[in-house]
Amino acid sequence: MAGSAAEEKTFRRFLELFIREMRMPLQESDPVPTRPLSDLVSEDEVEGECLDLCLQHLYKYNCPCSLAAALARATADSLLQTDLSIHHLHKTVEDGADPLPQMESVKLARLVFNRLFETCCVWQKELPYRRRPQPYYETSIHAIKNMRRKMEDKHVIIPDFNTLFNIQDQEEQAFFAVFDGHGGVDAAIYAANHLHVNLVRQECFSQDPNDALCRAFKLTDERFVKKASRENLRCGTT
Structure with a gap:
């Protein structure tokens, strides 16, 4: 109940x-509503990519923020519980000493949007989500690219952070971030999609969020450096 x-x-x-x-489900040959900017996704990137795709698409249709966060969480949880290894590329990319399973971003996006559609159909019949009381954050965004060919910066606004990560035992939290891209947008996009995921997955997050944030920055940086090496990216973000 709401x-x-x-x-x-x-x-x-x-x-x-x-x-x-939505006009779902998407077939193998159908274009996806929102195309990922990266061609390949590794296993540790799936959750962040899934949440971002869901939120982007839902906000296009002016979905209430709290409902969007709940739907994105439910979709991601459902997808993460399935065996995605059947979608891995046969040729793995070497990542240090261990092979790194990857899948095509478009294929993941197609799975995400179809699962989001299924979730919406179920929730329309029986709405399981109950919004918790939370602070209201009045926010605004202004971005200019000046003389650059394209915008290289990214921002993140998550007013329903607890809902997005199903946090039950902490006071209501929100997440806001601006990532200043340098030499391209890839690093800014990566940080915008994954920093908050890496943050909440730190064991010390509930007790020491400052330390958790430092650890999340370090982990996000390390993973992007590896991705940049694999995909020959030459950019950064602050």
Whole structure:
């Protein structure tokens, strides 16, 4: 059940319109609604990519933030519980001493959007999400690329951080970040998609978020350096 009758009605109305517009499921030859910028995804990137694809797509349709976070979480959890190894490329890329299984980003996106559609269909019939009381954050965004050929910066606004990561035993939290890209947008995109995931997965996150953030920065940097080496990327972000 949603937090109130009016809110539940709003959520159900959104789900009804969204399902009508999505025209799913996507077939193997169908283009995806939002195309990932990277060609390949490794196993440790799946959760961040899934959450980002869901949120981007839901916000295009003006989905309420709290519902978008809950749907993204449910979709990611469902996808992560499946065996994705059947979608791995036959040729693995060497990452240090161990082979690194990867899958095509477009194939992952197709799985994500189809699973999101399935989740919306189930929730339209029986809405399991109950929004928790949380602070309201009034935010605005302004971005300019000046003389650059394209925008190289990224921002992240997650007002429903606890919902997005199903955090039950902590006070309500939000996540805001700006990533200044240098020499390209790839590093900024990677950080925007994965830093907050790496943050919440730190064991010390609930007790010492400052230390968790430092560890998350280090882990995100290490993983992007490896990705940049594999894919011949020459960019960074601060």
